[in-house]
Amino acid sequence: MSHDFAPLPDLPPPGTTVGAVGWLRRNLFSNVANSILTLFAIYLLATLLPPLFSWLFFKADWIGDSREACTSGGACWVFIRARFSTFMYGFFPENETWRINLIYIALIACMVPLFIDSFRHKVKLGVFVIFVFPIFGFILLFGGVFGLEQTETSQWGGLTLTLLLASVGCVAALPLGILLALGRQATNMPAVKSMCVLFIEFWRGVPLITVLFMSSVMLPLFLPEGVSFDKLLRALIGITLFQSAYIAEVVRGGLQAIPKGQYEAADALGLSYWKKMGLIVLPQAMKIVIPGIVNTFIALFKDTTLVIIVGLLDILGMVQNALNDPNWLGYSTEGYVFTAFVFWIFCFSMSRYSQSLERKLHTGHKR
Amino acid sequence: MADASPERETPAKPRLLSDPKFRALVFQIIASITVAAFVFFIVRNTLHNMESRGISTGFGFLDRVSGFGILQSLIEYNETSTYGRTFVVGLLNTILVSVLGVFFATIIGFIMGVLRLSSNWLISKLAAAYIEIFRNIPLLLQIFFWYYAIGFNLPGPRQAMSVGDSLFLSNRGLYLPAPVFESGFMATGLAIVGSIVAVIFLARWARKRFEATGQLFHTVYASLAILIGVPALVYFLSGSPMHLDYPSLQGFNFQGGVVVIPELFALVLALSIYTAAFIAETVRSGIQAVSHGQTEAASALGLRPSWTLRLVVIPQAMRVIIPPLTSQYLNLTKNSSLAAAIGYPDLVAVFAGTTLNQTGQAVEIIAITMSVYLLLSLIISIFMNWYNAKMALRER
Numbered sequence: 085m086s087h088d089f090a091p092l093p094d095l096p097p098p099g100t101t102v103g104a105v106g107w108l109r110r111n112l113f114s115n116v117a118n119s120i121l122t123l124f125a126i127y128l129l130a131t132l133l134p135p136l137f138s139w140l141f142f143k144a145d146w147i148g149d150s151r152e153a154c155t156s157g158g159a160c161w162v163f164i165r166a167r168f169s170t171f172m173y174g175f176f177p178e179n180e181t182w183r184i185n186l187i188y189i190a191l192i193a194c195m196v197p198l199f200i201d202s203f204r205h206k207v208k209l210g211v212f213v214i215f216v217f218p219i220f221g222f223i224l225l226f227g228g229v230f231g232l233e234q235t236e237t238s239q240w241g242g243l244t245l246t247l248l249l250a251s252v253g254c255v256a257a258l259p260l261g262i263l264l265a266l267g268r269q270a271t272n273m274p275a276v277k278s279m280c281v282l283f284i285e286f287w288r289g290v291p292l293i294t295v296l297f298m299s300s301v302m303l304p305l306f307l308p309e310g311v312s313f314d315k316l317l318r319a320l321i322g323i324t325l326f327q328s329a330y331i332a333e334v335v336r337g338g339l340q341a342i343p344k345g346q347y348e349a350a351d352a353l354g355l356s357y358w359k360k361m362g363l364i365v366l367p368q369a370m371k372i373v374i375p376g377i378v379n380t381f382i383a384l385f386k387d388t389t390l391v392i393i394v395g396l397l398d399i400l401g402m403v404q405n406a407l408n409d410p411n412w413l414g415y416s417t418e419g420y421v422f423t424a425f426v427f428w429i430f431c432f433s434m435s436r437y438s439q440s441l442e443r444k445l446h447t448g449h450k451r
Numbered sequence: 452m453a454d455a456s457p458e459r460e461t462p463a464k465p466r467l468l469s470d471p472k473f474r475a476l477v478f479q480i481i482a483s484i485t486v487a488a489f490v491f492f493i494v495r496n497t498l499h500n501m502e503s504r505g506i507s508t509g510f511g512f513l514d515r516v517s518g519f520g521i522l523q524s525l526i527e528y529n530e531t532s533t534y535g536r537t538f539v540v541g542l543l544n545t546i547l548v549s550v551l552g553v554f555f556a557t558i559i560g561f562i563m564g565v566l567r568l569s570s571n572w573l574i575s576k577l578a579a580a581y582i583e584i585f586r587n588i589p590l591l592l593q594i595f596f597w598y599y600a601i602g603f604n605l606p607g608p609r610q611a612m613s614v615g616d617s618l619f620l621s622n623r624g625l626y627l628p629a630p631v632f633e634s635g636f637m638a639t640g641l642a643i644v645g646s647i648v649a650v651i652f653l654a655r656w657a658r659k660r661f662e663a664t665g666q667l668f669h670t671v672y673a674s675l676a677i678l679i680g681v682p683a684l685v686y687f688l689s690g691s692p693m694h695l696d697y698p699s700l701q702g703f704n705f706q707g708g709v710v711v712i713p714e715l716f717a718l719v720l721a722l723s724i725y726t727a728a729f730i731a732e733t734v735r736s737g738i739q740a741v742s743h744g745q746t747e748a749a750s751a752l753g754l755r756p757s758w759t760l761r762l763v764v765i766p767q768a769m770r771v772i773i774p775p776l777t778s779q780y781l782n783l784t785k786n787s788s789l790a791a792a793i794g795y796p797d798l799v800a801v802f803a804g805t806t807l808n809q810t811g812q813a814v815e816i817i818a819i820t821m822s823v824y825l826l827l828s829l830i831i832s833i834f835m836n837w838y839n840a841k842m843a844l845r846e847r
Binding site: 292 | 472479483496499503572574584587592595596599600603604785791792799803807813817821824
């Protein structure tokens with residue numbers, strides 16, 4: 085008799101450990117405490133979500149042009165619809181809004197290649213977007229040349245103003261921030277270093293709201309007689325100074341992350357300070373700090389809502405303004421939910437972008 | 452001794468301009484002069500402008516009568532008080548909001564951060580949703596939402612939501628029972644102070660014993676027992692010399708109790724929820740920064756899971772968490788200035804707002820306001836640096 089060893093075929097795993105049941109057991113009901121937590125969470129969701137969704141969507145009113153259209157007891161999106169153009173464009177002349185749209189389209193067209201990995205001229209395009217594009221945008225927005233009707237800065241508002249404040253603040257603060265970061269790193273120049281430290285710590289220590297107060301009431305006093313700045317420009321100056329301190333700190337982080345050998349190699353080659361920084365250190369440092377700069381941009385983007393305090397009407401200001409309209413009293417929830425949604429889309433996508441960038445760039449200098 | 456090789460060729464003296472030290476000096480002098488000239492230009496313009504506009508200077512205005520009332524003040528204040536007192540009221544209100552905000556944000560943030568790491572998929576996703584929703588919406592918008600959209604739509608005092616007839620939430624604010632201390636309460640107060648001192652000594656003793664013998668002592672439970680037990684014992688022995696003053700509906704509003712005005716309520720709510728989302732992320736990354744090997748090593752040594760958490764994971768995670776936590780506390784303090792937007796009488800609203808409008812002394816008032824925030828930032832960061840140094844890794 086031969087006893088050939090023939091193993092039995094593998095049994096399938098128990099039904100309770102695979103598939104949907106297995107997933108549920110592992111992730112939701114792994115022990116008593118977890119099961120209780122899960123049931124509690126389900127109960128919470130079941131009580132909160134249906135009324136929320138029915139208010140937001142199912143019972144909401146979407147069509148119409150006055151508050152009489154809002155009868156079904158849900159959210160009154162008619163309000164947003166009626167005021168949509170002021171939320172987006174502020175008080176910009178209605179038949180000139182194509183100029184703002186053109187800026188958006190051009191900006192998106194410029195930005196798209198930056199996200200394409202195989203695009204080779206990213207740096208050039210980035211420099212163009214940061215330094216040349218604002219001029220183009222300003223001409224379109226302000227007008228007065230090439231037969232464009234001139235607009236007042238008081239007509240700029242809504243989301244346009246929010247984006248303008250955040251992007252101009254960030255772009256203008258970038259060179260200043262880099263200079264400040266370099267100054268703070270200059271250990272052989274104690275006077276310059278301490279001035280930079282003082283500047284950075286001052287702006288980082290005070291709330292933006294006091295900065296805006298300062299730029300709106302103190303800045304006019306600082307200027308020689310006869311010179312006066314526009315309200316928007318004053319706010320922009322305050323925001324730029326404030327933001328430059330934060331950018332300086334981010335850039336300093338990047339400068340410190342560059343290995344000392346890079347600095348020493350540049351010195352050994354006999355490069356001057358500016359060549360060393362401009363050709364060796366900053367190109368590497370700026371690459372690592374892009375996510376950090378995006379993060380400060382997100383923070384600034386959210387903070388621009390504060391300009392409402394000095395009387396500029398950004399998107400939140402426009403919503404507040406619309407809520408005071410006697411025709412639309414009592415729709416504050418709709419207004420805020422809409423604004424929150426707009427901000428959330430922008431901030432969430434930017435933070436996801438910065439996270440993915442961080443992962444992509446985290447290759448070289450991590451030790 | 453004479454020089455051994457006097458005829459050795461001395462190197463050509465470098466030109467002064469290529470000497471890095473000299474260049475640094477020149478550059479610094481130029482930079483300092485430029486900054487000084489700029490400051491001089493601004494100061495001269497400011498003085499000139501203030502003179503031509505008839506704005507008075509100096510801090511004399513602090514002693515003048517303010518003539519306006521303030522919605523909420525922690526110290527006695529009325530229309531006949533001085534601007535100096537206005538400043539103190541605003542400052543105290545700012546500190547009140549910041550302390551309350553820090554307290555609630557820390558609690559919510561730590562809970563959410565831990566839940567984010569829960570092995571329970573649903574709970575973890577809910578915590579993630581909380582974090583992603585609230586940190587991507589501007590704080591001012593959240594304050595407006597709680598104040599205008601929710602606060603204004605709360606029921607009036609007559610239909611107020613209540614918890615056990617002692618807590619009332621209405622559009623007039625949150626009414627809480629107020630403790631009223633009677634004459635015999637002194638003993639309980641002393642007992643509280645005494646038990647705090649005792650706990651500090653107990654903690655030191657327990658730590659010393661732990662370091663000397665390795666024996667653990669349940670400091671947390673023992674401290675809680677002392678902190679609650681001793682004052683409670685003294686309180687009841689001295690005949691319960693305290694009662695609660697419950698708010699009650701009289702006419703159109705509540706009487707008695709303590710009131711949390713709607714502005715404060717909305718502000719603290721928004722600040723805590725917003726900052727907690729950031730703290731939760733900090734806590735999550737701090738806990739994740741403790742490598743898994745540490746937990747495994749602790750189990751290999753036979754530590755119980757609860758001890759692993761207490762003795763291995765938390766101390767190491769705290770080291771990572773504290774620096775960003777500090778900056779979150781600082782942000783919260785600075786963000787409390789958004790109170791001005793909904794009319795909560797904080798420093799910015801009553802001092803940089805109303806007082807500035809009445810006196811017109813922009814330079815002095817903005818300078819005082821900014822220095823207060825700088826000082827607050829400085830104090831918090833000094834405290835946190837001290838704490839951080841205490842907790843930091845002691846490398847040999």
